[in-house]
Amino acid sequence: MNRIRVGIIGAGRIGRVHAQSIAFGIPEAEIVAISDPFIENAERAARDFAIPAIYPDYHAILNDPTIQAVLICSPTNTHADIAMEAARAGKHIFCEKPVDQTVSKILETKKLVEENAVKMQIGFNRRFDHNFRKIKKLRDDGTLGEIQIIRITSRDPEPPSPEYAKTSGGMFLDMTIHDFDMACYQANSEVDEVYAMGAVTVDPEIGKAGDIDTAIVTLKFKNGAMAVIDNCRKAVYGYDQRVEVFGTNGAAASENDRETMVKISSKDAVCEDKPLFFFLERYMQSFRDEIKSFINAILNDRPVEVNIDDGLRPILIAIAANKSMKENRPVKISEVMEG
């Protein structure tokens, strides 16, 4: 088999997740190099996943003509720039979300990706989650009929630090962005209008940092479907990740995954495990499957399953949501589109 030769840019948490997926689960690819300015990170990943080359500077990866694809796992504010360089270097690109927090830079990246005829997949891993994918399938094969209402509950187990909140671009761009993508994925349509309301109910320091930690966002889609997302930065019972799609022929709803299927009956109650607590546990299978899909798109020269337009859409919605919350009114996506 001709394995796809991959370089990983960034050896932090998510870089390691993808390295592990390829090393232990995707024989169709091999990691030939990993880079990180903190060279110890790259060293550790090289050791754990048997990666032959490490570099402090990612340009070494872009300059290696034997490398066919790169995974961009560097800090968010570098994604677009590195992606553009990678496109120019003729590498296929898997880029962690978000591509960028500005529309212009995403469009610029898109242009370069198209000009250089490389593939670019965005890391919206939840599209590959077994539960949500099953719902999508039921939607696509007509089981659910015409889609009327999409309900997404997405609550984190622990809030970020207020410092992080300050630099993350705000909850909508940092956290809800996944839910915006999920709503689009399930609706199969473009969002027309957004209304967002937010509050600080978890940590006042997050409020002082100018962000919110709790929100409800409603979306109107062009095909007539409506969606509602509820978010919170902290749910004491763990990572609450549920999607429900309601249509004219029926509804599909996913419950949370949990560690075991054991029920304990005691004198007090009948109890089961809490939802899986951490996003890496909850979404591990989806992280592996998105990389598999990316590798297969290259191998078979097919379109990627999550392209740069899919990367742009949730950014626009997040920007509209921020505007909606600030001005306390519904905001059309067309209002925040540039150019």
Add this chain to the structure above:
Amino acid sequence: MNRIRVGIIGAGRIGRVHAQSIAFGIPEAEIVAISDPFIENAERAARDFAIPAIYPDYHAILNDPTIQAVLICSPTNTHADIAMEAARAGKHIFCEKPVDQTVSKILETKKLVEENAVKMQIGFNRRFDHNFRKIKKLRDDGTLGEIQIIRITSRDPEPPSPEYAKTSGGMFLDMTIHDFDMACYQANSEVDEVYAMGAVTVDPEIGKAGDIDTAIVTLKFKNGAMAVIDNCRKAVYGYDQRVEVFGTNGAAASENDRETMVKISSKDAVCEDKPLFFFLERYMQSFRDEIKSFINAILNDRPVEVNIDDGLRPILIAIAANKSMKENRPVKISEVMEG
């Protein structure tokens, strides 16, 4: 035991429900008369529930000095007028929802109820539902902590006729009003602002009649809680009635009641019963318990559990929701309060 002597005004479906509850389930009360302009209805109820007196005109009930309490089960547009007459006649009043579709008439009724020192309970039966009451208890005893988000799904099994839609005051006043009450019940706070979006996805004739059949409504409460309600006039799988309350210490969510607890495993799937299909099946216990509560309030001279202010609140929210949908903007309750 001194039984409370009750007269029932209106022998239609809901009048019969209450008659049955008292006849077969509330020994503390006895029905001494029932009235209905369609006298056959009254006759049939008298036969089925052993009611000694029937009248075409409800004034006969109001004029009977031995009757202590009346249940107003007549058409919606007569509720307030009859309630005011009953208050003047010194009768305790159980009044089906809504008291009226206008704020002014509800306030007028309230004034008369207070002046005549009678009790008046409003028929928001869902507050007595075993599931929702348990959630409320968990909220009230602190198990859930501070309330952050309330999620209500309320979907009917079958749409009304377009004719009904035309005269019902619209979906928000006719159907969502129960959910507005439920949100207030669970939040223990006043709604500050409403945003509503609606669509016609079930029956175009409902749209032609000027109404909607699908909606998402969000509410901001004065205590900082947020709520979202999703409604549809038709769910093919039956009557979908779920409430979830999410707070700083945990969440409580109710699944739908179903006829049996049987799971069938076949070569295709593992299936259980659909939700109970009809509101009378689903809420029968709550209908009985609300009347019990009313009778007990009289017997023990305690405040009723659902008073006329509870009857006014959802009307205001419904009016605001209609305004919000029409003007496509969030509307404050203060904007729709009169006088």
Add this chain to the structure above:
Amino acid sequence: MNRIRVGIIGAGRIGRVHAQSIAFGIPEAEIVAISDPFIENAERAARDFAIPAIYPDYHAILNDPTIQAVLICSPTNTHADIAMEAARAGKHIFCEKPVDQTVSKILETKKLVEENAVKMQIGFNRRFDHNFRKIKKLRDDGTLGEIQIIRITSRDPEPPSPEYAKTSGGMFLDMTIHDFDMACYQANSEVDEVYAMGAVTVDPEIGKAGDIDTAIVTLKFKNGAMAVIDNCRKAVYGYDQRVEVFGTNGAAASENDRETMVKISSKDAVCEDKPLFFFLERYMQSFRDEIKSFINAILNDRPVEVNIDDGLRPILIAIAANKSMKENRPVKISEVMEG
């Protein structure tokens, strides 16, 4: 409507349950008399359920020519004798289980019932339970295919007093008898052989009284199906009543009923209500429906749904189970059949 005129013999707990069912739920019948040697019991029932006549001696009921049917709710050791007298008096009979603990007396009763052409229904109420009846239906309509294995779990919330254990005839005759009936009901076949194992794990005093409090019993049916019953006199989490029927086309299994459908997610677990604790809560609907069925059998002159052969069968199985446990070997039903 011509109401069936009913007399109730015995105003203890189960007598009151049936009185309540008829008074508040079965308009096709009316209770015209109730008897109890403890006349206060009869008085109290008469008051609560508006019964016009009370007697200390049940013969007064048997002698009333206007009474068409009697419910025998007296102590177990009087069931057969009263039933035979009632048959001779030409009354239709609803008799609480067990008819008797000896085969001969049941056969004698059967003979008299047939000679006098009255109906006799046995109080195996669980056959009318919504869950178990649904399973039976799936079995009967072929959904499950040929029945292979029946699993019954039946655990009480609290053990009886050792004194009661001493006089009850033992756990198999007192408690498991319901499960023996359920197994026969679901299997639609005759038991061929029984193997029983018992232990004392709940209360050593029950052991000293010569009884057991925990057991597993296996049954072989003549149609090839097998069944297993597990019993315990005490489950700390409440009344555990589950049936599973496994066949060549699928399986149907019932979970326990519970008070609400609410799930609570906290930092420790996701919990739901325990099973309903008490047999009156758990089986109330079945108690009403069995009496309805009896009244309807009389009204329409149809066979009763649980006849005296159904009453005999579990007694034979219980006797065989006792013999099996004592001799530690499988015992054929034919071994314990008399004459």
Add this chain to the structure above:
Amino acid sequence: MNRIRVGIIGAGRIGRVHAQSIAFGIPEAEIVAISDPFIENAERAARDFAIPAIYPDYHAILNDPTIQAVLICSPTNTHADIAMEAARAGKHIFCEKPVDQTVSKILETKKLVEENAVKMQIGFNRRFDHNFRKIKKLRDDGTLGEIQIIRITSRDPEPPSPEYAKTSGGMFLDMTIHDFDMACYQANSEVDEVYAMGAVTVDPEIGKAGDIDTAIVTLKFKNGAMAVIDNCRKAVYGYDQRVEVFGTNGAAASENDRETMVKISSKDAVCEDKPLFFFLERYMQSFRDEIKSFINAILNDRPVEVNIDDGLRPILIAIAANKSMKENRPVKISEVMEG
């Protein structure tokens, strides 16, 4: 890290499962050779899991002094002989179940394992299953109190061929053996007596081959606990693997794992996925974890979690079950123990 050097004997289905676990999930070990008389099997495994050496004859593995541990994945009738050779060669042994179908050979193997001071772990992988392990933990930490009843349901999705049935030693030795081990694992005690009943309800050819395909087996443990196992070679809805442990403080029961947590509500029913269909899907995590445990036992010189006595116990129970079924009587384990 000093990796444990492993040789795999047998490159069939289960050999590949273990190879995959080590190659992709257990960095603490490396596979240095694999053998199979069908050399193509070994070649394929070598390719898929990057194993450097392949042999047709397992002796080459036993003769390699750098190999520390072997996994015996050859046909059942060779297990004991190879294990004895491996013990003499000083290799640690992971041996697929059953070690042998005769007690004498297992005892002989045990002797050699002890004399040569090697570790030997038996492949009862279900002890490592997330669900059953959680139940065991609840049992061991006292949450469940004293164990009273163990219920095991174990039903295969598809029957074996009648040919296989003929050579497999019969259902109890081939299939129920896992359940016997599970019962012992959960009971923490020795079985005293067995009663078994079997039937042919799936495939008459299996009956002609002298085997059964459906069974109920009850066990009495020395500590007073009782267990019941129900088995079938075919469940149309998939692989049904459930355990329930009932004790004086509560009960723990595991539901089947399924592919997704999605519920579909349609006009017919509310359905969820069937149980995972195939044992490799259902138990994949347990296969990996048992090998991890074996490798860790070597690395840390600790006792293995499933030793050769654990391998012997279910064989004795299976032999007793066969005798019980043949003679239709309870059989003591002491009756089938060899001198």
